[in-house]
Amino acid sequence: MQPGAHAVIDLAGFGQVLDLLRASGYRLIGPVRRDGAIVYDEISSAADLPAGWTEEQGPGTYRLQRRNDGALFGYATAPDSWKRALHPPVLRLWQGRRVNGDLQVADEPDDAGPRAFIGVRACDLHAIAIQDRVFLAGQYADPAYKARSENVFIVAVNCGQAGGTCFCLSMGTGPKATMGFDLALTEIVDGGHRFLVEVGTARGAEILDGVPHRPADGADGEAAAQVVAKAAAQMGRSLDTRDIKDLLYRNLEHPRWQEVAARCLTCGNCTMVCPTCFCTTVEDATDLAGDHAERWRRWGSCFSLEFSYVHGGSIRASAASRYRQWLTHKLATWIDQFGTSGCVGCGRCITWCPVGIDITEEVRAIRETSAAMAGAGKEEHRADA
Amino acid sequence: MAMLQVAEPTAAVGPVVPRLFRVRGRRRETRDTITVDLQAVAPADESGFTPGQFNMLYIFGTGEVPISISGDPGRVDFLAHTVRAVGAVTQSLAAMKRGALVGVRGPFGTSWPVEAAEGSDVVIVGGGIGLAPLRPVLYRLLARREKFGRIVLLYGARTPGDLLYVRELERWRSRMDLDVEVTVDAAAGSWRGNVGVVTTLIPRAPFDPASSVALVCGPEVMMRFTVRELQARGVRDDRMFLSMERNMKCGVGQCGHCQYGPFFICRDGPVFPYGQIAPFFRVREI
Amino acid sequence: MQTLEPVLAAHPFFKDLKPEHLQVLVGCASNVRFDGGQYIFKEGEEADTFYLIRHGTVALEMAVPARGGVTVQTINEGDVLGWSWLFPPYRWHFDARATELTRAIALDGKCLRDKCEEDHNLGYELVKRFAQIIELRLQATRLQLLDIYGHAPGR
Numbered sequence: 001m002q003p004g005a006h007a008v009i010d011l012a013g014f015g016q017v018l019d020l021l022r023a024s025g026y027r028l029i030g031p032v033r034r035d036g037a038i039v040y041d042e043i044s045s046a047a048d049l050p051a052g053w054t055e056e057q058g059p060g061t062y063r064l065q066r067r068n069d070g071a072l073f074g075y076a077t078a079p080d081s082w083k084r085a086l087h088p089p090v091l092r093l094w095q096g097r098r099v100n101g102d103l104q105v106a107d108e109p110d111d112a113g114p115r116a117f118i119g120v121r122a123c124d125l126h127a128i129a130i131q132d133r134v135f136l137a138g139q140y141a142d143p144a145y146k147a148r149s150e151n152v153f154i155v156a157v158n159c160g161q162a163g164g165t166c167f168c169l170s171m172g173t174g175p176k177a178t179m180g181f182d183l184a185l186t187e188i189v190d191g192g193h194r195f196l197v198e199v200g201t202a203r204g205a206e207i208l209d210g211v212p213h214r215p216a217d218g219a220d221g222e223a224a225a226q227v228v229a230k231a232a233a234q235m236g237r238s239l240d241t242r243d244i245k246d247l248l249y250r251n252l253e254h255p256r257w258q259e260v261a262a263r264c265l266t267c268g269n270c271t272m273v274c275p276t277c278f279c280t281t282v283e284d285a286t287d288l289a290g291d292h293a294e295r296w297r298r299w300g301s302c303f304s305l306e307f308s309y310v311h312g313g314s315i316r317a318s319a320a321s322r323y324r325q326w327l328t329h330k331l332a333t334w335i336d337q338f339g340t341s342g343c344v345g346c347g348r349c350i351t352w353c354p355v356g357i358d359i360t361e362e363v364r365a366i367r368e369t370s371a372a373m374a375g376a377g378k379e380e381h382r383a384d385a
Numbered sequence: 386m387a388m389l390q391v392a393e394p395t396a397a398v399g400p401v402v403p404r405l406f407r408v409r410g411r412r413r414e415t416r417d418t419i420t421v422d423l424q425a426v427a428p429a430d431e432s433g434f435t436p437g438q439f440n441m442l443y444i445f446g447t448g449e450v451p452i453s454i455s456g457d458p459g460r461v462d463f464l465a466h467t468v469r470a471v472g473a474v475t476q477s478l479a480a481m482k483r484g485a486l487v488g489v490r491g492p493f494g495t496s497w498p499v500e501a502a503e504g505s506d507v508v509i510v511g512g513g514i515g516l517a518p519l520r521p522v523l524y525r526l527l528a529r530r531e532k533f534g535r536i537v538l539l540y541g542a543r544t545p546g547d548l549l550y551v552r553e554l555e556r557w558r559s560r561m562d563l564d565v566e567v568t569v570d571a572a573a574g575s576w577r578g579n580v581g582v583v584t585t586l587i588p589r590a591p592f593d594p595a596s597s598v599a600l601v602c603g604p605e606v607m608m609r610f611t612v613r614e615l616q617a618r619g620v621r622d623d624r625m626f627l628s629m630e631r632n633m634k635c636g637v638g639q640c641g642h643c644q645y646g647p648f649f650i651c652r653d654g655p656v657f658p659y660g661q662i663a664p665f666f667r668v669r670e671i
Numbered sequence: 672m673q674t675l676e677p678v679l680a681a682h683p684f685f686k687d688l689k690p691e692h693l694q695v696l697v698g699c700a701s702n703v704r705f706d707g708g709q710y711i712f713k714e715g716e717e718a719d720t721f722y723l724i725r726h727g728t729v730a731l732e733m734a735v736p737a738r739g740g741v742t743v744q745t746i747n748e749g750d751v752l753g754w755s756w757l758f759p760p761y762r763w764h765f766d767a768r769a770t771e772l773t774r775a776i777a778l779d780g781k782c783l784r785d786k787c788e789e790d791h792n793l794g795y796e797l798v799k800r801f802a803q804i805i806e807l808r809l810q811a812t813r814l815q816l817l818d819i820y821g822h823a824p825g826r
Binding site for chain 2: 728730731735738739740741742743744745747748749770771807810811814815817818819820
């Protein structure tokens with residue numbers, strides 16, 4: 001098999017893919033049902049996957065529901081993203097010890113080891129590629145991220161249904177996986193539960209060659225295309241990205257920031273669930289005797305007051321400025337910083353916002369009133385002249 | 386006239402784990418500000434820097450803060466940092482005795498465009514502790530004095546007691562090839578210098594606006610009004626350079642704290658040409 | 672005898688003033704010099720003059736009990752000292768002290784007030800120039816009030 005080739009495996013074959021990955025030394029990380037949600041965690045076999053479950057998502061709403069079939073990947077986005085596995089929420093950067101008045105500082109070993117991510121969606125593949133740019137492409141590669149991202153086998157899954165808050169189609173990031181995978185599956189439930197497998201890499205081909213499979217025929221391809229087309233057709237949201245960077249740069253003082261701030265609780269949920277938000281803070285700690293010190297890195301959030309604290313106070317004291325920072329970073333300044341949007345259209349920030357603030361709606365509101373505002377400015381100017 | 390750019394960052398050693406330095410000397414500058422000279426414990430950890438860059442200084446178990454390097458860039462055997470004691474870490478730093486250990490990460494960030502300013506007049510405007518990151522540039526300019534036109538230092542502080550580097554200021558004032566004007570907001574008794582904010586020195590400072598490079602560092606309000614006065618004199622936006630400040634944690638553009646519009650101040654700054662940051666300079670809470 | 676007209680015309684404060692107005696001003700002008708430490712005027716005294724500083728430095732002071740003379744502003748070559756002569760009750764609000772040998776042109780405010788009443792064009796020209804000085808000093812004072820150097824965090 002070559003990259004780009006397609007084959008078909010059945011349910012048992014899928015289980016064997018996971019078994020072979022494990023036998024090849026990969027720890028499996030995949031979706032499991034826990035605490036009323038789908039989360040990504042270590043799994044031992046296909047039996048751990050949430051077969052027959054789906055979810056209902058909307059602004060501020062997430063609820064697991066039973067499906068009437070046995071689909072293994074019959075849901076859209078989990079609250080978790082793969083960020084947790086590559087850019088851990090809490091990480092010790094180093095530790096130091098005071099020995100006879102001297103100080104010894106030791107680097108942290110990174111021991112993630114080979115891992116296989118099972119069920120990565122197209123939006124999340126793009127999110128991983130974006131975080132790769134943040135942590136690896138600059139002058140300094142982040143050693144912790146580098147170690148964690150180096151030995152990852154990715155089994156992608158093309159979406160068969162859109163989540164209630166998804167908008168990947170308009171962001172050009174889904175629902176079909178096009179890059180960044182070793183194997184990409186399309187789960188076909190109707191007419192015999194099976195998976196169309198696309199080979200992405202030589203090492204993906206090696207795994208597929210190790211399990212029973214048959215060549216894909218026209219009907220398989222047709223069925224898989226319909227699966228993805230259905231997800232695309234279901235998508236209820238879109239974000240118009242035309243000129244988005246300049247649109248937002250032009251509207252840093254738009255009154256909409258104040259309006260959204262009246263609802264925003266500045267809880268930072270959106271930054272936690274966002275698969276690309278990368279900001280961190282560090283904490284230095286010592287033991288009581290003062291001989292042992294550690295530095296920890298934690299996910300940070302631009303919604304906290306501490307985030308912009310300088311002596312004397314926080315630069316972004318108002319909720320409006322903090323929401324503006326988040327949204328303009330995601331959709332505008334990110335493009336200047338990393339040459340790509342920071343948004344992949346996964347919709348998590350909409351689902352997990354306690355008050356259901358919708359990033360697509362905020363952008364639409366600014367876009368619709370941006371021109372009108374410029375006009376009003378001109379009117380005023382004429383009145384002055 | 387050639388477009389001036391800030392110098393690119395030079396490589397920092399060990400961006401994650403601090404290198405160990407010892408306090409070699411300390412000088413009290415003002416009531417709440419001291420300058421500490423740090424010397425690498427292992428000679429291999431010595432590092433040069435370019436004027437305008439900063440280090441992250443770590444106090445065992447207390448925390449880490451970004452501090453500009455304020456010493457002579459010609460000396461690699463120690464690093465000087467001028468610290469105002471305003472928080473837990475800076476208070477610990479200011480209280481450090483000779484021989485105490487300090488962790489150093491850096492140097493980070495862009496530098497003042499010293500080479501690019503050759504042949505030009507150089508106007509240096511400092512406010513308060515903002516003189517600290519400008520001091521290395523003065524050393525550098527004076528070391529190669531013949532390469533530059535007029536050099537003007539305008540420095541403002543709250544009171545005469547808040548002035549940094551007083552002995553050096555006196556030495557610089559006595560030089561014939563350097564114009565130094567110092568001003569304070571209020572003074573009593575024996576002060577015989579200027580009183581008024583630093584921006585009031587700009588209209589009558591002796592430099593040729595058309596061929597000048599301006600280097601500005603101080604609190605943001607002071608820099609906003611300084612830019613306005615320099616513009617009024619006719620200095621071009623791309624020939625004014627400001628050193629900006631935000632919260633910083635990592636120093637390498639990965640923690641997100643120091644974002645300023647599209648820029649990471651730790652990586653793309655702290656020194657920016659004003660023209661580059663102008664769209665964001667007067668936006669509140671940016 | 673050499674007149675003060677070229678000196679007045681060369682001072683930044685009277686830049687581009689019409690020759691006929693300069694003529695009027697010359698009639699009210701005289702050369703003055705103050706030694707370092709000498710008071711030019713004191714708070715509460717009648718304000719009947721203003722000064723174009725040609726050389727030297729003048730400190731505007733307020734006497735504060737137990738703190739002595741607190742300088743709130745210094746005025747240098749090319750600056751103007753004093754506008755209290757323009758407005759009733761024509762009294763100085765501060766002490767002005769030369770901190771070094773200072774040479775200036777003194778202009779008789781009383782004489783000028785009368786001439787401005789007679790010639791409103793001259794009056795408008797003068798008031799406009801003083802208004803600009805007042806605006807600049809007000810801006811500077813606002814910045815002093817802000818205590819802008821107080822918080823240069825972290826550095």
